Amino acid sequence: MTDVIAQGSAPAAVGATKHATKVAAKRDELARAALRTLSELGYARTSLREIAANSEYSHGVLHYYFADRLELIAHCVHLYKSECIASYDDVLRADDDAESLRTRFAERLAATMEHDLATHKLWYDLRSQAMFETALIDDVRAIDGELEDMIRRVVARYAELAGAVPLLDSAGTYAALDGPFERAVRRRVRGDDRAATDLTAQVHALLGVLVVRPD
Template identity: 35%
Template structure:
């Protein structure tokens, strides 16, 4: 009986940790909805707590402050975005196929997840002034650079010739087209994909 007690305690701890993580994920979903509508500067913890149907004190139980919550939200979303881009590249061989697949995936994301991308750029700007966001932003950008490096290799280039500065060109085009679509949504998804493909042809 005594020998099995540590194992039972360990299982209980694992269940509690899983429940906590599930609750944090639910809170993050509610936070993202508020942040997408109001932006970083205009969203308070009270707004988020109200969306999540929690008291402010209970919200602080899961997240120490607004910065920790927002970093958690953005990191979780960007992890899904990176997995989505890597999946789009899987199986594509040759420069033309890589460019087409990546351009189409990026364009679809502008249409499907534009509000969350706007939040990402908002937080990235905040990181210039608030050091609490810098590790999260650096981790996400490193992941995006690695995706472009993967595309570079699949397009037939030597990995040693890849420069992270190429990411800035892709990011600039993506941000511009995402912002343009938010302000003037008449442009179709295929047109945006074509614009992205033209940029990627210069990069890859």
């Protein structure tokens, strides 16, 4: 009897898994469609209706997959940041040397800032809003944690290649590099053409002082 129940429930389980996969894919699709409007208008001025008016999807469809704009906005930024973090996977290479990694990472941060400026602007907007919107806290904390871990891996590898150790813990290292990155975003938003060049130089210099050689 138990075997019969198990066999009968298997198709249902497979069907539920397929449905969940389709729902997740649709949520990602809607989030990517909404990202342009969010990046242009920012958190405060964006509603589900505004997103619907600037995309091919109706307000009803958006509301079916997301409870409210907070959930959609958080999903948009989390999706992008996850993809952004994944884009740094090739920064670490097995046959690397310290200086090559240092240069490549500094250049990659600047290129990412330049290429995805609108989304980075939205991320910092959302992170600030999390101090006032409790519904955003968990998502922002999760994204911050992923970014911190990515930075930690790079700096730890650079320290290893340089025969050194990180000067700060992972939170301090993340803060040290996130500050110049956010400032570069703000400068570029204002039209400063030197923001990326300066960020590259700053990150390159920072990596040199964020590790110390043991006595």
